[in-house]
Amino acid sequence: MPRTTTIECPGCPPLRALTFDALGLIKVIEARGNQGGGVPKVVERWGEPDSSKCVLAASMDDCKLDPLLAVARKSSTIEILNPLNGDLHVAISHDGDSGVQAEDDTIVGLHLFRKHRSRALLTCTAKGNASMRSIELRKLTGLSAKIDSLKNWKVCGAGNILCTKVDESENYALFGGKGVEVNVWDLDNHTKLWTAKSPAKNSLGIFTPTWFTSATFMSKDDHRKFVAGTNSHQVRLYDISAQRRPVLSFDFRETPIKAVAEDLDGYTIYIGNGSGDLASVDIRTGKLLGCFLGKCSGSIRSIARHPELPVIASCGLDRYLRFWDIKTRQLLSAVFLKQHVTSVVLDSSFIDEGEVVSNAPDPQLLEAHDVNENEVEDKAETLPVKRKKSKEKGKSEKEGCEDHGKSKKLKSKKKSRTGISGHSSDDAS
């Protein structure tokens, strides 16, 4: 008899994710489930496999009207694409405008601005050359674009930048890396606001060299608090308004922290490390909430939180993209992507086409019967917000199974009771 314990993957709610891998391929993964239990699949693949085009960083502006996707490649070009169909808008050669570029001065950070700084792009290279440029997309001519107002500045003197992050209001950016303490910059006038101070030597007088590998801002409306992960498997919480040393720091396992992502609630963070452990932590207390278990065996390179659904996506060197439920910390599903995946982006504007057919953003892969089914469903139920729906579904399912369990239990109880009663009657007799 085969002794197997298969972990059932319940499937994901409808969502769309873009992954970027070491061969420069961009893969679109979509889960379109009717009952909130869709199986995500690779729908499209953009680009040809070429190791020199390895994607280093990616950023997406997923507004409804005119979404954009920026991808930085190893060959120091930045490509701006349409995330809906993969059409190339423009390719910017990065080394062209900053003169002679060293071999190892690759792009590490990339951010596409969304709000008031309409259509701008922040890039940062490993040597600390940050630059900001604005992009104008001319609608009339279609795919042509104009790049101007280049603004360059130097973030650090020595060391290597490894992480770059822009806060939600898009006024501040933080940089950190190997030999570079975390520093926060004002993006309006390109001035350094704040630099961290390395923690004191420990009781043995040993100083651990600075090596930040990942960082993220904590909440949407506050640029003063952020979390950084280090190579010495330490997670630190910094507060600009309080002090220059970390407010809180704790160790996580044995291998370097490779990815940090924040939750919407502003205090939960997700950390992934070099040996494939993924965990959620309440940063107010520094307590581990729990680990995400699911045979994940390779270093986690990127974690993305879905803006509405309670789902996170993680990917890394084990060539899998995995979706996790936040609440239960259960693996929803995993997609094998064949290459080392460097980063993942979730598309929040994705709507299952069955629901809104009229202004569906991507009309490809629209199957008629599928749509009809969905429509029927929609008619049957009054349209709630997608997230609630899926939740309810999940709950109801769970309740169902719980009920089942309960009923079983009850049965057994009944049995035992009858047994007891029987024997009591026996006693009586």
Add this chain to the structure above:
Amino acid sequence: MGGKRKKTENEGTERDGIVSVNNESNKKIKKEILPSMIKNKEKRYEVHAKLKQQKKLEKRKKLKARDASEKHALELGQEPPPRMVPRTIENTRELDETVCKPDDEELFAGNDADEFSSILKREQTPKILITTCRFNSSRGPAFIQDLLRVIPNAHYYKRGTYDLKKIVEYANKEEFTSIIVVHTNRREPDALLIIGLPEGPTAHFKLSRLVLRKDIKNHGNPTSHQPELVLTNFTTRLGHRIGRMVQSLFPQDPDFRGRRVVTFHNQRDFIFFRHHRYIFETKESKSIDPKVKKANDGKGENIAQEKVIARLQECGPRFTLKLISLQHGTFDTKGGEFEWVHKPEMDTSRRRFFL
């Protein structure tokens, strides 16, 4: 107490139920008395022996019947009934989506881009540095002696007190393509570390069941020809990568005159290493097997008289490897990123294999 009472109650219900059914079930129970239910030891042995004998006879009968039907089918010139395939752990292995498919263009593109492609495309000849852990004695050096005979263009360097990272640096400068570190524990080699250079992955293997050449009976002595390489069963994406890594240790132009084969055979995630010399001999067999003759009629005679036999002679060490981890980049214990690590939560099934 409660349990006992329940039993009695159940019996009571049975008695109350339909009588005929009860009788039948009773008969069945009488037939199926298990030896383990008998409390008298001698009686139990007796019954058990009887049961075993019966089973044996049945099995023999079945086999005989099968053979007879096969023979009968052959005589009639029909296809013999298909033989049953035994269920093994390998052929009931858990379904794995990462198994490489031969028509996967992405896989080939990935292969072209990986760290070993320059060696495997013969743009570069492999040059191997072999070293040990800090303390090395007894079977360790002997094993390295054997390894040096197996792997062409391998050079042994004393470890001294150097850090492994320093050794990696040095080897990079000297244009080595791989480093092999033999780790010994209590004078017994127990781990193997293979580091690809300059940026290749680092694989950490557990090494067990090592038999050195001198301990193999009737062992052969390998020649200095370039060996042929046989890699079997490296099916998944991870296995493919490990296979390529092993392949990159050996030169890609085997000398077939040497008739020397190095085998890495993967079975249930254990990689078995063997080293053989082979020869094809044409033997004139004196007495032709009557069965073969019968079966093949006229054709059998010609074939039987010039029979080509492959003969093997084992030489070189014999050992078993098991992958513990595969690290991205060169050796780095503190800041390393793993491509694959073995974790206890993966061991929930006997039928799940990773290579």
